[in-house]
Amino acid sequence: MYAFSDDFGLPVQLTFDPDEYRLHPAGHVLILPFYDGKLLFTRHRSRGVELPGGKIEPGESSLAAAVREVYEETGAVLEGIERIGQYTLAGGQRKDIYIAKVLTYAATPSGSDVTETVLFDTIPRDIKSDGQFSRILRDDVYPRTLERALLHPFAAPSVRS
Numbered sequence: 403m404y405a406f407s408d409d410f411g412l413p414v415q416l417t418f419d420p421d422e423y424r425l426h427p428a429g430h431v432l433i434l435p436f437y438d439g440k441l442l443f444t445r446h447r448s449r450g451v452e453l454p455g456g457k458i459e460p461g462e463s464s465l466a467a468a469v470r471e472v473y474e475e476t477g478a479v480l481e482g483i484e485r486i487g488q489y490t491l492a493g494g495q496r497k498d499i500y501i502a503k504v505l506t507y508a509a510t511p512s513g514s515d516v517t518e519t520v521l522f523d524t525i526p527r528d529i530k531s532d533g534q535f536s537r538i539l540r541d542d543v544y545p546r547t548l549e550r551a552l553l554h555p556f557a558a559p560s561v562r563s
Contacts, residue, residue, distance in 0.1 A: 408541040409530075412492035416543055418550055423488035428496040431455050431468040432489075432543075434551045435478055437504040439559030441548075443520040444475040451520050452536035453544075454478075455497065468500040476519045477508025482556055489543050499547055503556040525552075 404416040417423055432455040435442040443451050454475040458467040465483065472478045480502045487499040507519055529535040529544065551557055 404542065404546060406542045408491070408543075409537045414489055414491055414541055414543065416487065416489040416546060418487040420485075423485070423498065426488065426490075426496055428458065428464055428488060428498040430457050430495065430497040431464055431471055431500060432497050432547075433468050433472050433483075433500045433502055434547065435472050435476065435480070435502040435504045435507075436551075436557045437478070437507060437521065439557065440521050440523070441525045441557075442476055442478060442504055442507060443522070444516045445518050445520055446536060447515055447517055449536035449538065451534050452538055464498045465500075468498070468502070472502060472504075475516050476504075478502075478504045478519075479506050481505040484554075484556070486550060486554070487547060499543075501551045501554050501556050 403422065406414055408414050432453055434453060444454050445451050454472045456471045458464055468483060469480060472480060483500050483502040485498055486501050488496055489499065490496050509519055527545065527548065530540045
């Protein structure tokens with residue numbers, strides 16, 4: 403378990419231990435969707451560049467919410483998805499973290515809160531002082547999760563014959 407403060411100075415706890423995060427249902431999801439070895443971001447209308455994610459709707463599973471949020475915010479159709487962690491914000495809000503492999507995506511998604519999908523040539527690593535990124539990503543959740551995600555097979559570039 404990792405403990406640190408977010409960009410607002412509030413406490414955050416992050417775990418990649420399935421025995422830990424399976425015990426605590428989350429109310430939100432965060433997804434790291436990979437397309438051909440690149441991380442697919444979305445540009446939120448007011449917050450800037452961020453990863454897809456959002457609230458789990460009543461009666462919806464965490465997994466279903468992750469698939470829905472990726473589709474709404476990027477237009478992505480997934481070929482695989484897996485939960486890899488969870489983090490808890492001040493006040494007890496929990497977010498399940500997923501990694502996904504994208505089959506296809508839309509340059510202009512249909513979600514009303516996003517303006518476009520963003521695919522960088524090189525996966526951004528140090529974003530804490532980069533003003534184009536949402537403050538939501540400016541804590542240790544993103545770099546620690548990215549470090550783990552890059553070891554996952556979903557992060558590897560596709561081999562085409």
